Every structure is written in structure tokens, then in C-alpha cells.
Amino acid sequence: MLTTTLSFANLHNHGELFANMLRARRELFIVHNKWDLPEALGMEYDQYDTPASRWVVVHDDNGRVMAGNRLTPTTAKCGIYSYMIRDAQRGLLDTIPANLLTDEAPVGDHIWESSRLFVAHDVPSSIRRRVHAQLIAQLGETVRSLNATHCLTLLAATWPRWADRVGVKMRAMGPVMEIDAIDNQVVEMDFSLTKH
Incomplete structure (x- = not known):
């Protein structure tokens, strides 16, 4: 199992990995979850997939994507x-409620947003936890390499059950709310002291 952090500066070094990650996102979010999201050429994308972002990808030697995540400053x-x-x-978004945070959304060099976090639905249950832990570990490494310490993310509200397993301090930043029949919550992930 490999992890790679992609950016527009290094995409050319990783063959089809970026496209494969967008294909995996489409397979999970559009095909499997039935979310109404933009797609083209068999890939899911949105307005946040820009040169400012980074993408953390867990994959095998052949470029098969098992998990992924997008980081946006x-x-x-x-x-x-x-x-x-x-x-x-x-x-500005009609699919996510505006009252998702208790306070005003932060803006700062030390905070990035983690979005489109996923583990592919066809990853066997026997390795799902390990794949997820690998994704979070690489996420933390990438965040620190960007001179940041925290990430905001919108997660399934089950996050307290697995936060300790991946070794990241997390805290709720807003209420639990139902989005697409799933309870979700904005969470701050603190990578300032976490070393994997």
C-alpha cells in the first residue's frame, strides 16, 4: 500500500493517479452514493479542485485508488x-446547510480544509481500517509539510468512534446535521502534535 500527495506541480510524475483518484471519487460519490455532483470523462470534480489544493491518495503499485482526500487552504x-x-x-452551496458551524468559518495559513475524504466502497473490510489510518497519517504529514497545524472537515458524525484509533485529536466545530440521510458534523483535526 502506497500513499502519495499530489499537487499540480507534481501530477506529471504520477501517471494516471490523479485521474484514477477522480474516477474513484465518481464511483463512490456519484455512482454508489447517488450524489448530484459535476462529472466529465468518468471523473468527479468541483470548483475546489484547483492548483491551490493538494490530494492525498492511498493506492497500490498499479495505481488502483483505495482512498483519497482533498486539502484546500x-x-x-x-x-x-x-x-x-x-x-x-x-x-453559496445548496447541498450543505449554512448553519454547519458554531462560529464563523476560519481563514488562516495554519488551517486547511480536508474534503472529499473517502475509502473506496470495494476496499475489503479486512483492510479498511488500515487504509483509513494510512490516509489520515499521510494527511497529517502533508498538512505539516504545508506549515499548517489544523484541518476542518465535514465528516459522518460517527467520528468519535474512530478518532482515537487514527491518533488525531479532533473536536466538533458545529452541530450534528443530516445531509443525504447521514448525520454529519464539521470537525477540527489537530495535527500540531501528531507524528506518525
């Missing part, structure tokens, strides 16, 4: 958009 700006959680709070 909370300081990002692209037209009217910034980052997903903040834009939802500002009422």
Missing part, C-alpha cells in the same frame, strides 16, 4: 469561492 480564493465549508456557511 482556508485562504484560497477562486472567483466567489473560497473553501467548501466556508462557502456553505456563506450560503
